[in-house]
Amino acid sequence: MRTYDFTPLWRSTIGFDRLFDLLDETQRAVEDHYPPYNIERLGEDRYQISLALAGFSPDELAITAEANVLTVEGRKTDKDAREYLYQGISARPFKRQFNLADYVQVTNASFDxxxxxxxxxxEIPEAMKPRRIAIGVAPVETIVQQKAA
Structure with a gap:
């Protein structure tokens, strides 16, 4: 994979720090495919993340949303020493992070x-939404002509 140098963009842009950090982070990240997940768009401004967590229970999971990052962590608390002949269901601890855009909030989480x-x-705040500005008409001054004496 290629690596890109964002230095020229840093010199000529203002306020895009987070975007460049995300791009830089994706170049360095080693992709871990556990646990498998889906990201769905349910509507214009509604999304759903589904994670396949076979073998985990809700009390073994933690969901944290902080500073535009959603983190899902799982750790098995099963202390029973079991002897597996074959273990196909992974029970290893994981930490999956999702970068969220501005104004994206977690509304609900369910495990089924x-x-x-x-x-x-x-949810974009009203102050950030586009609004229509009414155009007023400036009063027209009437010029009165006076006759020269």
Whole structure:
């Protein structure tokens, strides 16, 4: 994979720090595919993340949303020493992070049949939404002509 030098962009842009940090982070990250997940768009400003967490229970999971990053962590608390002939269901600890856009908030999380579903909504504040500005008409001054004496 290629690596890109963002230095020229740093010199000529203002306020895009987070975007360049995300791009830089994706170049360095080693992709771990556990646990498998889906990201769905449910509507114009509604999303859902589904994680397949077979073998985990809700009390073994932690969801944290902080500074535009959603973190899902899981750690098995099963202390029973079991002897597996074959272990195909992974029970290893994990930490999965999702970078969220501005104004995206977690609204709900549910765990059902081994699937953790996290619902997200993007709520843009009224002050940030586009608004229509009325155009007023300036008063027209009337010029009175006076006759020369």
């Amino acid at each position: 049949n081994g699937l953790l579903r996290i619902e997200l909504v993007r």
